[in-house]
Amino acid sequence: MRQNAHDAIRTQVMWNRLISVVEEQAQSLLRTAFGAVAREAGDLSAGVYDLNGAMLAQAVTGTPGHVNTMANAVVHFLERYPVETLKPGDVLVSNDPWMGTGHLFDFVVVTPAFYNGKAIGLFASTCHVIDVGGVGFSADATSIYEEGTLVPHMYLRREGQLNEDLLSVILANTRNPVEVRGDLMSLISANDTGVNRLVEMMEEFQIDGLDDLAAHILETSKAATQKAIREVPDGVYHYDLPLDGYESPITIKTELRVEGDQITIDLSGSSPASNYGINSPRTYSQAYVVFGLKAVIAPDVPNNAGSLGCFDLISEPGTCVDPVSPSPVTARHVIGQMLPDAVFGCLAQALPNRVQAESAGSIWVLAMASAHGHALPSELKDTSRFNVMNVAIGGIGGRPGKDGLNAMAFPSGVGSIPVEITESQCPLWFKRKRILRDSGGKGKYRGGHGQVIEVANREAAPFTISAATFDRLNNAAAGREGGEPGALGKAYLGTGPALKGKGIHLVPAGDSLVVELPGGGGFGHPDVKEQKNGD
Known part of the structure; x- marks a missing residue:
């Protein structure tokens, strides 16, 4: 075999191995996270970076909002903590929305990797934690100061020693301290997993740095994208x-x-x-x-x-x-x-x-809590305090040659949280959750259907939907190439009254919350002979 062919194969094998390293990093986070939105819905990401903060590889597990924001986030860490100042065992953290992933609920954790005493790269991971204080997961705040605790770029661990002072501040400002601490520890553990697997890779391939591999990855990817x-x-x-x-x-x-x-x-x-x-x-x-x-x-x-x-x-x-x-x-x-x-x-x-038709788009976050602070104390006597999160998902737009997918999150890619998980954390119960027939727009290839979800309280007490962040109640997902729009979303009480798409809503005792997720738009002119009506 010619030497250049041998080198090309070796480079490809190392690239595949690097992907497996970051995927194991992500799986470590997924399997150890405490919060349901990270553990069950996969609202997280993981990746490896060169010493300049350029992202080399990302895990398949994760969301675009996390991965692509982290592509820029690591550079901000290095501006404050240059690589030459970092040591083995160090871990940096921040949840600054403008230099991280966009809101306070996502902590970005960065860990330098060392081999034979020399820095060789950086690992970063992030996940959505359930609560950071303030008004909670709600769009009702009018400034970042009301939304929770902002942590600037800081050490979370320094030469192996946890920054317990920082952790104390974070945990004192959350309604769910056990879950939040657990998620932060999981982020540290995930990065440590990545570091350990990268060191094993270096030893196996007998290389002492990532510079050559990084250059190949970035140059090849850039050239392929420019060609496209x-x-x-x-x-x-x-x-x-x-x-x-x-x-x-x-x-x-x-x-x-x-x-x-x-x-x-x-x-x-x-x-x-x-x-x-x-x-x-x-x-x-x-x-x-x-x-x-x-x-x-x-x-x-x-x-x-x-x-x-x-x-x-x-x-x-x-x-x-x-x-x-x-x-x-x-x-x-x-x-x-x-x-x-x-x-x-x-x-x-x-x-x-x-190009596919429009989709339901943004997920409908069901951030539900007990009504303490929103109802009279007499209505809440001897009832539970809780703060939980579930996810409601609409339909994807019809695609060239294929129907849109039903109840599938696009573009976020997050998964559903099983109703049993939420029900085990609080007295709420899901009366129904099923595909909403005929909500996808008609077309040669129909849009994906949304779903209908109904939630009630087992206790004789009201509860709140504290983050009504519902959209497409007034603007349906448009069809493409002559396809028809998907159905509008709806939110209402089980007794009938409609709810606004945004704000905090009180669900009275004995009543229920019902949401109907929007469908995706259809693709192509409707054709009776080719129209598919299955679910």
Whole structure:
């Protein structure tokens, strides 16, 4: 075998091994996390970085909002703690929304990896913790100061010693201290797993650094992405995406510019930042914009600093897609997870018949709690205090050649939390959870159906839905290429009264919360002979 062929095979094997390293890192987090949203729904991510903070590889397990924001987050750590100042056993942490993953509920943890006394790379992981204080998981705050505890870039562990002072502050400001401490320890453990597996890889392949492998990964990924971009016709494309908003409707204005092997997305002119916590920080907006572009243009190219660098984002500070501190941002997914549909609206003009219809988009977070503080003490006597989270998911848009998927989170990719998990944590029970028939838009390939969920309290007491962050109650997922829109979402009490899409709602004793998730839009003109009506 020629030497260059041998080297190419060896490089590919090392690349595959690096993927397995970060996947084991993510699985370690998934299997040890305490909070249900991380452990059951997989709301997390993990990755390995070079010494400059460039992401080399990400785990398959995880969400675009986490992975793609972390692609930029590690650089912020290195600006404050240069690699040469770090030592074995160090761990850094922050949940700064503008330099992390977009809201306070996600802690980013960074661990340097050393081999033979020399720094060789960095591991980062993140997951959503259930509570960080403040008003809780709610869009009702009007500033970041009300939303919870912000931890600037700090040491979480220094040369093997935990920063118990920092942990004490975090845990004193959460309603769920056991789960939050457990999740932070799981993040540390996941990174340690990555470090250990990377050292084993170095020993096995008898290399003392990642520089050569990193250069190959980034250069190859960049070249493959540029090649894919060149297949998109040059031009300027526009699309306006209407959303329900909170105090007023929102419009996401999108301009896509394709020039040779580079793409620029411009969100300038989008609606001003909301007074409430549905704003999407630039880092989170960029994560989902780029995800939407890669999903259509270069889905098979690895997600790393090389491929992500082929896409530029222009945004206007002070808008809902680029809010400035101290704007509230807890429910940033309401806007951020809609951005791929905004991007698709432009791409569909450049690539006819190749882009799926719009989806339900942002997940409906069911952050439910006892009504303490929202009802009279006499109504809550001898009842339980609880604070739990579940996830409701709508349908995906119809695709070229395929129906949309039912009750599947796109673009976030998070999974459902089994109802049994939530029911074991509190007195709530799920009266029903099933596919909502005929909610997907009609088309040659129909949109995915949403689902209907009904929740009640086993105790004779009211409870709150403390994070009603529901969208597409007024703006349905649009069809594509002649397909029809999906069904609008609905939220109401079991006794009949409708609920607003945003805010904190009290569910009276003996009543129930009912949500009907929106369906995805249909793709292609409806055709009776080819229409599929299955669930």
